[in-house]
Amino acid sequence: MGLLPKKQLVLRRKDERSTKKTNVVTNIFYQISYELFAMLLPLFTAPFISRILGADMLGVYSYSRTLATYFGLFGMLGVKNYGNREISRHRDDKDLNLWFWSIYAVQFFASLAMLVLYIGYTIFFVVDNQVIAAVQSILIVDSMLDISWFLFGMEQFKKTTTCSTIVKLLTTTAVFLLVREPGDLLEYCLIMGGGVFINQFMLWYYARQAIGKPVFNLKRSLAHGKPMLILFIPVIAVSLxxxxxxxxxxxxxxxxxxxxxxxxxxxxxxxxxxxxxxxxxxxxxxxxxxxxxxxxxxxxxxxxxxxxxxxxxxxxxxxxxxxxxxxxxxxxxxxxxxxxxxxxxxxxxxxxxxxxxxxxxxxxxxxxxxxxxxxxxxxxxxxxxxxxxxxxxxxxxxxxxxxxxxxxxxxxxxxxxxxxxxxxxxxxxxxxxxxxxxxxxxxxxxxxxxxxxxxxxxxxxxxxxxxxxxxxxxxxxxxxxxxxxxxxxxxxxxxxx
Incomplete structure (x- = not known):
């Protein structure tokens, strides 16, 4: 009888290793399946867009989107990697929701500041294609709402890939239906930015139980500031x-x-x-x-x-x-x-x-x-x-x-x-x-x-x-x-x- 607990412990550890292996393989399957889907989708859209918009309009879209994305990057700081790492370390803690909200508070207010700056830049400095530049501000709002880092840290890849797949199908359909001539660049920007916006709301819906009600702790949020800024340096460097x-x-x-x-x-x-x-x-x-x-x-x-x-x-x-x-x-x-x-x-x-x-x-x-x-x-x-x-x-x-x-x-x-x-x-x-x-x-x-x-x-x-x-x-x-x-x-x- 004395050997029974030890045997049970060995079996339990084997089961845990098996479960972990299955989870990793399953997560890789979901993520790669989504990435393959995302890779194949442009095979249908890119030829259509390049022919409809042309190289010049595609360049206008690329330039305005890139600039707005830069403002969004400053709003996100280093939360993609930092938030992912910290949530994975503390996902079994009782105060997980406090970890989430204290990290997200930094992201929210930084993104809000970037949104105000970008709107000011669009009003006072953009001359050509000002409306296109203004519409691209949706990308900064997307950054403000992005909590994919939390779900990644929780290893909830099925939820994130499901949301992204649904949204990509919807945006692709909208592109084929609504973008018909070079003058439809505005519609194209609205579709691409709006799709990501919808995706963020779906992620919040999936994460609502894990994150709980908002809990703000100024001291903890400020404590996250320095390490987030440290991991923000490589984000900016990579973007260069x-x-x-x-x-x-x-x-x-x-x-x-x-x-x-x-x-x-x-x-x-x-x-x-x-x-x-x-x-x-x-x-x-x-x-x-x-x-x-x-x-x-x-x-x-x-x-x-x-x-x-x-x-x-x-x-x-x-x-x-x-x-x-x-x-x-x-x-x-x-x-x-x-x-x-x-x-x-x-x-x-x-x-x-x-x-x-x-x-x-x-x-x-x-x-x-x-x-x-x-x-x-x-x-x-x-x-x-x-x-x-x-x-x-x-x-x-x-x-x-x-x-x-x-x-x-x-x-x-x-x-x-x-x-x-x-x-x-x-x-x-x-x-x-x-x-x-x-x-x-x-x-x-x-x-x-x-x-x-x-x-x-x-x-x-x-x-x-x-x-x-x-x-x-x-x-x-x-x-x-x-x-x-x-x-x-x-x-x-x-x-x-």
Missing amino acids: YTMMDKLMLGAMSTKAQLGFYEAAEKIILCASSVITAFGTVMMPRMTKLFSDGNVSESQRYMKLSVEAVMASSFAISLGILSVSRLFAPIFWGKDFASCAYILSALALSIPFSGFANVIRMQYLIPNGMDRAYIISVILGAVSNLIANSLLISIYGALGAALGTVIAEGIVCIAQCFAVRKRIALQKYLNCIVPFGVAGLIMAAAVRVIDHVAIVTIPWLLIEIFVGSIVYCSLSLLYLYYTRNELLMAGIQKFSKR
Whole structure:
């Protein structure tokens, strides 16, 4: 009888580990499914919008939206990562609602201040397209209401992805019904901003029971101010080599070049969002593991994440680069044929951003290594500004794309340098080399076809099919040879059926 409690304890721990594994896998499934949906949706909308609005109007939209988003960023401060991390640490505490409201109070009042400033800027400084600029203020209200960080910290990914999926379907339908000519840019801005606005209300509805009634504690809110500002520094730095590219293009080049860059960047962001989904899901889980001192389990998750993220990164990066010559004119129209070079250049940044995302979201932030994170992104921002200043005036949108690649590479190297003594980087680097080799072989195979291919949809589909078969075959052989845990689990589950 004395052995029974010990046996029950062992079984209970096994059940807990099984539940945790299932939750992580389920969350990754929901997040990646949503990101894939979000990635595929522009395949229907982008060609329509680029043809209806044209490069110039698309440039006006991009410039005004980017500027409004900047004000929204200052309103959010560093709450995306800080709130996610703190909620994941304290989600089992009795005063969880106090944690939420004390953090959200900082976000609300900061966003309110940014909204007032933006309205003043629109009234006194905007001359051209003033109405468009005013409508984009909806984005700042969206930032004021955004509590996705709370649901992420609670690992409630099903709710966030469900809301976002419903809203994206509604906005896509509205775009096709209401945007019919270049003069409909205002309608397009209202639809895109209003969709996010609806999404925020849906998230509040889902979170209402967990957050409870408003509880304000000025002292606790002020205590959150400093760490939020610390994590806000990298947010601004990162924005310098994402949104600042478009602002610099708008100032140093033509609106058409900005439109080309906006179109190409949208594809890259949609594709790479599948990769960042891993970091979004794993950050709260890794924070909890490190908080509980469970180092072995955190290392296991990190190795699996590196393999999954880098396998996806090389497939997307070299796949886009291989088919860009056919993809650009087919997808956007012949006027956007030059986007092929911009798209190819931006695609090279994906492996760098993918590996850095794993290091950042699964080690630096969960372990509170904010200083190393800040330094890395500041280095990236500075290098991007320098590269943009030198290259945009000569190469236009292509120069901005090359600046982004340089910035992402420097950020990745800096973050790897920061953790070199804490984790076995060589082990992770060794396991991603085969994916790079598989990607290069895939690119070579597609390029052989590309030499004889003409710009038609059937030829594009042939290139995609051949590239997918080559890359997937080589990658699966490597994963099977190394007995990858996820692949083996999938094979075992499939064989039981």
